[in-house]
Amino acid sequence: MDYSIRAExxxxxxxxxxxxxxxxxxGDTLMILESMKMEIPVLSEFAGTVREISVVPGDVVQxxxxxxxxxxx
Amino acid sequence: xxxxxxxRSPRARLSHFFDDGTFTTITPEDDRGVLVAVGLAHGTPVxxxxxxxTVQGGAMGNEGCRAIVTAYDRAFADSCAVVGLWHSGxxxxxxxxxxxxGVGRVFAAMTRASGKVPQISxxxxxxxxxxxxxxxxxxxxxxxxxxxxxxTGPEVVRSVTGENVDMDTLGGPEPHGRRSGVxxxxxxxxxxxxxxxxxxxxxxxxxxxxxxxAIDDVDLGAFLPESSRRAYDVHPLxxxxxxxxxxxxxxxxxxxxxxxxxxxxxxxTVGIVANNPLRLGGxxxxxxxxxxxxFVRMCDAFSVPLVVLVDVPGYLPGLGQEWEGVxxxxxxxxxxxxxxxxxxxxxxxxxxxxxxxxxMNSASLGATRVYAWxxxxxxxxxxxxxxxxxxxxxxxxxxxxxxxxxxxxxxxxHEVISGGIAxxxxxxxxDQVVDPTRTRTAVAEVIxxxxxxxxxxxxxxx
Numbered sequence: 001m002d003y004s005i006r007a008e009x010x011x012x013x014x015x016x017x018x019x020x021x022x023x024x025x026x027g028d029t030l031m032i033l034e035s036m037k038m039e040i041p042v043l044s045e046f047a048g049t050v051r052e053i054s055v056v057p058g059d060v061v062q063x064x065x066x067x068x069x070x071x072x073x
Numbered sequence: 074x075x076x077x078x079x080x081r082s083p084r085a086r087l088s089h090f091f092d093d094g095t096f097t098t099i100t101p102e103d104d105r106g107v108l109v110a111v112g113l114a115h116g117t118p119v120x121x122x123x124x125x126x127t128v129q130g131g132a133m134g135n136e137g138c139r140a141i142v143t144a145y146d147r148a149f150a151d152s153c154a155v156v157g158l159w160h161s162g163x164x165x166x167x168x169x170x171x172x173x174x175g176v177g178r179v180f181a182a183m184t185r186a187s188g189k190v191p192q193i194s195x196x197x198x199x200x201x202x203x204x205x206x207x208x209x210x211x212x213x214x215x216x217x218x219x220x221x222x223x224x225t226g227p228e229v230v231r232s233v234t235g236e237n238v239d240m241d242t243l244g245g246p247e248p249h250g251r252r253s254g255v256x257x258x259x260x261x262x263x264x265x266x267x268x269x270x271x272x273x274x275x276x277x278x279x280x281x282x283x284x285x286x287a288i289d290d291v292d293l294g295a296f297l298p299e300s301s302r303r304a305y306d307v308h309p310l311x312x313x314x315x316x317x318x319x320x321x322x323x324x325x326x327x328x329x330x331x332x333x334x335x336x337x338x339x340x341x342t343v344g345i346v347a348n349n350p351l352r353l354g355g356x357x358x359x360x361x362x363x364x365x366x367x368f369v370r371m372c373d374a375f376s377v378p379l380v381v382l383v384d385v386p387g388y389l390p391g392l393g394q395e396w397e398g399v400x401x402x403x404x405x406x407x408x409x410x411x412x413x414x415x416x417x418x419x420x421x422x423x424x425x426x427x428x429x430x431x432x433m434n435s436a437s438l439g440a441t442r443v444y445a446w447x448x449x450x451x452x453x454x455x456x457x458x459x460x461x462x463x464x465x466x467x468x469x470x471x472x473x474x475x476x477x478x479x480x481x482x483x484x485x486x487h488e489v490i491s492g493g494i495a496x497x498x499x500x501x502x503x504d505q506v507v508d509p510t511r512t513r514t515a516v517a518e519v520i521x522x523x524x525x526x527x528x529x530x531x532x533x534x535x
Contacts, residue, residue, distance in 0.1 A: 009353050009389065036354040036386040037455055040304040043351075063393070 002051065005042060005068045007061040011035035015057050022050045030068055033061070048072045083108035083123035086158050086197065090114065090121055090267045099147065104128050106137035106165070109144040111151070115275040120148040123158035126198055131161035133203055134168045138175025141207075145182040154191040154274045157211065158267075159220075163202030176203035183210040187531035188374035191277040195270050196220035196256075197263055199240060209255060212371050212532055213273055213323065216256040217266035221245055250326045254364065257323040272321055276335045277375055280342040283521045285514075287316075288339040293422075294446065294509030301423060301448070304350040307332055310382065310422070311347050314513060316340065323368065328360035330389075333368040335377065339517050344372035347382035348433070350423075356389040357429045359402040366405035367535040369413055373528035378520045379417040381434040387427045387454070403432065405535055410438045412530070416523035418516045421445040421503065426454050436502050442519045444507040451497040456484040463487070 011033035018030050024044040031053070033040045052069040055061060078085040087096055087110050096112030100122075106129065109122040122144040124131040133141075141157070148155035164172040180203075186192060187210070194208030197217045205222045208214045216222070223244035230236050230243065242248065249256035260266040296310035312320050315336030322334035330353040333346050346365050348355035372379050388399060410417070410432070418441055419434045430451060434440045445451065453459065460483040461468065471479050497503040507515045 009356075010391065036356060037302065037458065038304050038350065038354045038386060039300070039302050040351065040354050063391075 001072050003046075003048070003070045003072055004066045005030060005044075005070060007033065007063055007065045007067055009035055009063050011040065011061055013055045013057050013059045013061065013067075014039055016053055016055070018050050018053070020050050020053055024048060024050060024070070031055070033067075042067060044070065046070075046072055079127050081126045081160065081198070083125050083158070086123045086263075086267070087112075087121055089264060090156065090158065090195075090270065091119075092116065096121075100140040100143055105140060106131060106134055106161075107140040109140050109147070111147060114156075114271040115279070117275050117278040118151060118153045119156060119274045119278065120144050120151065120153060121156040121158065124161040124204065126160040129162075129165060129167075131159075131198070131204070132163060132165040133161055133172060133176055133179075134165040135171045135175035137165075138172070138179050141179045142182045145186050148190045149186060152190060154193060154278045155186070156193045156195065156270050156274065157207065159194060159196045159200045159204055159208055160198030161200055161204035163204050173203075176207075179203075179207055180210060183207065184531065187212075187533070188370075188528070189531075191274070191375055193270050193273050195266050196222055197266060199223075199226075201226055205244075209534055213257045214255060215258045215260065215266050215269050216246055216249060217260055217263045218246070219263070220256075220266075222249055222255055252327070254324060254327040254360065258321075258325075269321070273335070276321065276337070276342045277377070280377065281337065281340045283339040283341040283517055285339060285517060285521060288513050288517050290510055290513050292510045293512050297423060304354055306351040307347045307349040307355075307382065307384070311336075311345050314338075314380070314382065314516075315343065315345065320345070324364050328358070328364045330355055330358065331361035331365050333365055338380070338513070338520070341520070342377055343520065344368060344377045344379045345382065346379060346434070348385045350384055350386075353389055354386050355384055356386055357403065357406070357432060358389040358394055359397050359399040362399070362403040362406040362432065363535055366409040367532070369406070369409040370528070370530065370535070371532045373409075373413040373415050374530060374532050376415055376525055376527035378415050378523070378525075379413070379434070380516055381417065381419045381440075383419055383421045383425045383430075383433045384423040385425055385429040385433055387429045403428075406432045407438065410434050410440075412528065413439070414526050414528050416441045416520045416525075418519050419443045420507070420512060420516065421449045421451060422509075423448075424450045424452075424455070426450075426452055436504070441523055442516075443502065443504050444512065444515060445494050445497065445503045445505075446509055446512075447494070447506050449494055451494065451503060452491065456487045456491070457481070459491075460484050460487050 091112035192211035246259040320336040
């Protein structure tokens with residue numbers, strides 16, 4: 001099942017760590033956002049495959065924006 | 074009675090809650106829909122009651138409600154915790170207003186006991202209407218896998234609003250664990266739910282005395298990332314601070330930017346409040362302030378000392394926050410700490426900025442002691458942000474390509490002038506700089522040396 005990873009807060013995309021197609025485990029870092037002058041990792045909540053990375057470094061995302069789409073399992 | 078107990082029956086559930094062979098029922102075992110018993114949990118005396126889903130779906134009648142009030146009277150008399158095992162459709166329809174009157178008396182008994190004896194609810198099946206508000210009035214709510222909490226069930230929702238929702242979506246572990254904050258702990262099995270309640274009875278009912286000799290120091294600094302800009306999960310730090318394996322987190326998935334929970338330090342129960350930089354950068358916001366405020370007030374009422382681990386960049390800015398009442402709800406945390414009389418020790422691990430610095434058990438709110446790690450920062454804001462405001466005009470005149478460099482230089486200068494952590498100690502907002510390798514002992518000494526008292530107030534479910 002597809003699962004959207006969404007931004008928790010307004011942030012800029014600092015760097016993207018995994019590519020589309022990559023297999024991820026629980027707790028793997030998908031990307032790093034920058035907000036409140038901090039670099040905040042976005043972690044995978046489950047094991048699966050990255051279907052899509054929806055942002056590129058430098059993008060500004062609003063709360064609720066989709067960052068990536070994962071396929072569970 | 075048959076030998077084969079229905080696993081949902083009050084007797085079966087109570088027997089799985091108490092230590093083996095320790096419980097005695099104190100109300101008749103008939104069709105009133107509630108059974109009350111006294112016994113032990115991890116050796117700690119406790120009163121527990123269970124609603125009976127095998128009779129009218131566990132609906133609460135006047136007599137059953139009186140049994141719950143009996144449980145509360147007994148807990149009061151014995152000064153022990155009271156645990157409710159809930160599986161009930163709400164008030165008994167066929168009794169009419171008499172059942173509503175009974176339910177109201179239960180609410181009144183719970184409120185009288187609030188802040189005096191610990192109250193824990195374990196919701197094991199549907200808990201609707203009055204059976205939803207019963208648990209909600211107590212200090213801690215645990216939800217088993219089949220637990221569902223709602224005011225009005227799916228059928229009423231459908232007939233009134235036309236919305237098609239099932240019980241799970243309406244009041245299962247996901248909505249209450251993550252969104253509403255109604256539930257403090259969700260579990261994978263019914264027995265785990267009962268075991269969590271047993272653990273809490275022990276932590277709150279047998280708080281123990283601090284054994285300084287049992288405290289071994291570890292380097293808590295190892296739990297922070299190398300880069301001071303990098304966010305991290307605070308859980309390993311919290312678990313490293315308390316005695317190994319003792320931490321029980323509350324509200325783990327709701328407002329995860331702050332972590333609250335009970336654990337032991339040198340064998341004595343303590344409450345932990347910690348910013349979690351991994352979520353929302355560790356910012357305070359309306360939900361996290363409310364979550365922490367309720368926890369602080371519960372600990373204060375039950376004489377549980379507090380340890381506050383601070384790494385906070387500020388309040389979360391934004392229209393959404395202002396409109397959902399970050400000012401009103403944030404004020405709850407200020408109020409909770411300022412009124413708190415139990416020993417409460419703050420440790421600034423990395424940074425404490427602005428209004429959020431004040432809210433996180435600052436010296437000004439009456440912290441028993443404020444420690445800071447050597448590399449930490451206590452300030453109105455980060456130094457770069459500060460110089461951007463202080464030197465706005467000057468920076469605007471500098472070409473963009475060299476502006477960042479100038480900002481960093483000014484920031485370094487600003488840090489020297491504002492004095493960093495040494496200046497904070499001089500001003501008395503930090504009592505002492507403490508090394509991460511000595512933090513457990515330093516905090517334990519303060520708690521050990523501070524008289525145990527408790528706040529004289531209830532624990533309204535903020």
